Amino acid sequence: MPEEQHGPGGTPATAGPPTDIGTAPPAGGSAAPAAPAAPAVEVEGLWKRFGEQIAVAGIDLSLPAGRFVGLVGPNGAGKTTTLSMVTGLLRPDQGRVRVAGHDVWGDPVAVKARIGVLPEGLRLFERLSGRELLSYTGRLRGLPGAEVDQRATQLLDVLDLAGAQHKLVVDYSTGMRKKIGLAAALLHNPEVLFLDEPFEGVDPVSAQTVRTVLERYTESGATVVFSSHVMELVESLCDWVAVMAGGRIRAQGTLAEVRGDAPSLQSAFLELVGARGRGTGETLDWLGGAR
Numbered sequence: 001m002p003e004e005q006h007g008p009g010g011t012p013a014t015a016g017p018p019t020d021i022g023t024a025p026p027a028g029g030s031a032a033p034a035a036p037a038a039p040a041v042e043v044e045g046l047w048k049r050f051g052e053q054i055a056v057a058g059i060d061l062s063l064p065a066g067r068f069v070g071l072v073g074p075n076g077a078g079k080t081t082t083l084s085m086v087t088g089l090l091r092p093d094q095g096r097v098r099v100a101g102h103d104v105w106g107d108p109v110a111v112k113a114r115i116g117v118l119p120e121g122l123r124l125f126e127r128l129s130g131r132e133l134l135s136y137t138g139r140l141r142g143l144p145g146a147e148v149d150q151r152a153t154q155l156l157d158v159l160d161l162a163g164a165q166h167k168l169v170v171d172y173s174t175g176m177r178k179k180i181g182l183a184a185a186l187l188h189n190p191e192v193l194f195l196d197e198p199f200e201g202v203d204p205v206s207a208q209t210v211r212t213v214l215e216r217y218t219e220s221g222a223t224v225v226f227s228s229h230v231m232e233l234v235e236s237l238c239d240w241v242a243v244m245a246g247g248r249i250r251a252q253g254t255l256a257e258v259r260g261d262a263p264s265l266q267s268a269f270l271e272l273v274g275a276r277g278r279g280t281g282e283t284l285d286w287l288g289g290a291r
């Protein structure tokens with residue numbers, strides 16, 4: 001059984017979001033819709049083991065549509081494994097996942113048509129140029145050629161890749177690879193976008209552009225779910241947060257709920273994952289000593 005989930009400072013569970021919050025209208029939307037929107041992602045009793053290692057231990061998640069959702073947790077918490085199962089890249093041992101109202105494993109074609117994914121350790125077609133990669137992805141997505149060309153031109157331009165569009169992907173830098181992967185994930189205008197560490201290796205100017213693009217995208221009612229270790233980034237971008245540690249969800253809810261009375265998301269996070277006071281480095285007393 002999963003252990004009881006508490007917010008920081010012992011406040012009762014932010015786990016299992018209250019339905020009134022879970023069905024709130026998209027951030028940035030003005031007129032409230034009459035019918036409550038279905039969650040973008042619903043996860044029930046999801047498990048994954050790798051041999052003896054339990055990577056994901058029976059988690060439940062309900063991520064509202066139209067939000068910027070951050071999935072945070074320490075190294076090895078189970079974020080990538082969770083995102084892989086939610087996006088249909090890894091089969092769970094047990095549990096159910098629905099994305100945009102469709103069962104990920106029961107109706108994979110419907111789900112894949114509605115999502116965009118920027119996975120960890122992104123594998124790209126290295127011998128294509130950036131533009132060729134987008135053309136190929138657009139065609140695979142069933143978009144008309146002229147539409148693909150137009151969207152590719154705009155994405156390359158906005159993401160500052162126009163100058164490198166004819167360069168082979170194998171010659172792209174880490175940040176450029178993230179950006180072309182993001183462009184490919186956005187090309188078909190998905191309902192839900194999953195991004196595993198999207199800002200890793202991306203320079204501050206491009207990061208700002210990516211933020212602006214993603215903020216505009218969520219304002220249209222679409223959902224972004226991204227994993228990150230960078231709390232300041234999550235705090236400034238996300239309006240909904242799920243905290244994972246040891247394969248379990250420690251808290252989920254609005255940023256304010258998860259932060260609770262803590263001065264920052266970072267402090268709340270350290271408390272939630274039980275890392276307060278750890279890692280002062282005192283055991284490394286030889287480091288910096290006499291040589």
Ligand SMILES: Nc1ncnc2c1ncn2[C@@H]1O[C@H](COP(=O)(O)OP(=O)(O)OP(=O)(O)O)[C@@H](O)[C@H]1O
Binds near residue numbers: 050054080
């Ligand atoms: N293919 C695999 N085979 C064996 N163990 C795995 C595999 N994938 C993940 N794990 C283990 O499952 C646990 C969760 O890993 P996961 O990659 O999901 O964590 P994470 O939260 O994404 O970590 P990080 O922030 O470091 O990327 C870890 O203990 C990891 O060693």
